[in-house]
Amino acid sequence: MRSTAEPAAAAATRDAANVVALERLTSADPVLVAVGPAGDVVPGFTAETILTSGAPLPWEAYTGGQRRAIVGGVLYEGLAATADEAEERLAAGEIAIGACHDLGCVGSLAGIYTASMPVFVVENRAAGNVAFCNSFEGPSRKRLNYGVYDDDVRATLRFLQDVIAPVLAEAVRLTEGGIPLAPIMRRALTMGDELHSRNTAATLLFARALFAPLLDLERRLPDEVREAVRFVSDNDYFFLRLSMAAAKATADAARGVEASSVVTAMTFSCREYAIRVSGLGDEWFRGPLPTLEAKLFEGFTEDDVELMGGESVINETVGLGGFAQAAAPALQDYQGGSVERMVARNLEMYEIAVGEHPTLRIPALGFRGVPVGIDVVRVVETGITPTLDIGVAGRMGGQIGAGSARAPLECFEAAARAYAARYDGAGVEARPNASA
């Protein structure tokens, strides 16, 4: 399916480079090594930093729930006393809005990080790089990352910061060496998770890994230990932030492979979807927002849906989520569709991936490895874009459902053009119907 206009030598160079990127993606060894405040543990994070999802935009471009979430972050951090003051300081550039990805972080939905928020620190022991993700906010539909900031949301964020994070930090410290996440993720794929919109098994396996250290903390922190056990046990999505940090640590290791056309990050803001490509440096290739098939909670309609950002698609970047949907038949209940469609979508992803993961495997597909390493060239050639399992926010804020989205082709076309321009290919041609 390669364009005949492309020199064979360029294709061979790209294939070789993509093998290197694939090897980095599949050999990653993410380990949770610490839990601490973003301002303390994330290099470059200042007291006035607010991170949010998506390729960077000027402050005035943020709208709706993502804008409200940024303002909420400013208020939570005490950088302004009122929403108006927050908007003024943001407009004046006194508070720096950053892109999560640029500081090694990944944001869920609106993806707000402030300096005092606790983050999970995940080290990729295979490559030595580190990535971060903040914590799941709990089961309430109203959450800061879904564009809501009120007394309840603040109370939950404080509880995470003051009660849950310190005891988890102590527990991780007691493990000496941290908690390896790859074995949990491998196992969870055999237990009905696809590790994006379903993390039920992974959360249980992670909780089990915490049992022994939490027992050892019982006498020192009796109440906190019980709160942590309850919080981790009651929230099936708890592990999502760990799988995101693991995926970021994995994808980052594949950055900067000369001539590789493999995607190393996908993200969206309230305005744009964007991707980065291994051999194309730090440039974001931007396109329109993804299209969505959602299952909404009772009482909501499609008119209520608002895309307010999201970087949990880092998981799809490394072969999870939509790329492992066949592992998670129970997900149909949450995000709609049927098992047959989920399997079909999953199989389609093999068309655009450069390889299959040797250890992350899908029992329902005869233990076939998940498709991994999205190749922008293959995406453009086939017209197949990544399928994404995402949570869905509402215009009024809060979660209103979940669904299956499709990344826009335009980002991949832009990246493929840049790739051809840089790497001597005569151009990667889309199939006639690819953009249709």
Added chain:
Amino acid sequence: MRSTAEPAAAAATRDAANVVALERLTSADPVLVAVGPAGDVVPGFTAETILTSGAPLPWEAYTGGQRRAIVGGVLYEGLAATADEAEERLAAGEIAIGACHDLGCVGSLAGIYTASMPVFVVENRAAGNVAFCNSFEGPSRKRLNYGVYDDDVRATLRFLQDVIAPVLAEAVRLTEGGIPLAPIMRRALTMGDELHSRNTAATLLFARALFAPLLDLERRLPDEVREAVRFVSDNDYFFLRLSMAAAKATADAARGVEASSVVTAMTFSCREYAIRVSGLGDEWFRGPLPTLEAKLFEGFTEDDVELMGGESVINETVGLGGFAQAAAPALQDYQGGSVERMVARNLEMYEIAVGEHPTLRIPALGFRGVPVGIDVVRVVETGITPTLDIGVAGRMGGQIGAGSARAPLECFEAAARAYAARYDGAGVEARPNASA
């Protein structure tokens, strides 16, 4: 497919009776209420009782691994000093060999119970009846229930009796009201378990339910709590004995429904498969041993296989195991076969079941309820017998693999004849090719 020779009135009576049996099978509410020594908690269990799997046989009929296991039980309980003495006392009838099912118990493989062995006490809150199962012996391939008794096996049984059981008993006591098993089982079916040969998720969910009470016991029993956390966490089959006790408590509630042709127990010894039917009292209808397709551990061949009994097929009796195989694609790795065959076998079971479970459901089948209530009439009419997920023992003792077995048609034919004789049916006729 009903035999035209059968009066319509008899069929209508049977259908109505089977609805009652089905309702009892599907409304059960099994709760783990206690853990204690069989001699203390099982009514009718004496100091000289040894229970074993299968419809009762005279002592001289027990051979191979099941015979060795019975002797091992006698030695473990201190009822004889040597194997020879044990054999003499058994032959003399000084030690009573009983069928597990007759005391509300169910045995795994050879299924040995002695008075001092701890058992799980499971109450079916919907019907008020109680059932029991003893504990998983741990990961060693050498286990008493697999026909081995030596110093290692004895040490493990003592560890269960002296360390694990007492702390679990305390933990269950602390829950006040016990641990409901139905929610765990429902959930586990959405997480890749079929709750017979795969109990990975259920074990984790059960461990999670124990963690809060174990935390509360940490100061009183620090070492025992840690041992219990380790034992339950490290043994993915731990929950099997709880699902067996739950299944027994469920199936027993459906016994004695006048005119019902629903199976309420299946069991096998080293010699025979046998079933009981709701409307036919306590009679065992006996037939040959099941046929088996096994995946054996490295180094073993089919010649090494020995059927030495098994009552874990109580799980199939209530719609689990082979009747829920489509829920557990990862099982192909353990017992062989392919996802496609597992799904096909599972679908076949709907042909012989009187209904579908309202809450035990299979995501991969679009959340269809598991087939439940095996109807001996349908089995004989279709020639389809229950598919069974079982562990496989070796002639030298110990586990040598796992596989998918088929119950023999003869038991069902015998039961159908008895049913016709008792309930005025002109006879239930097998399809011409049914026995072929």
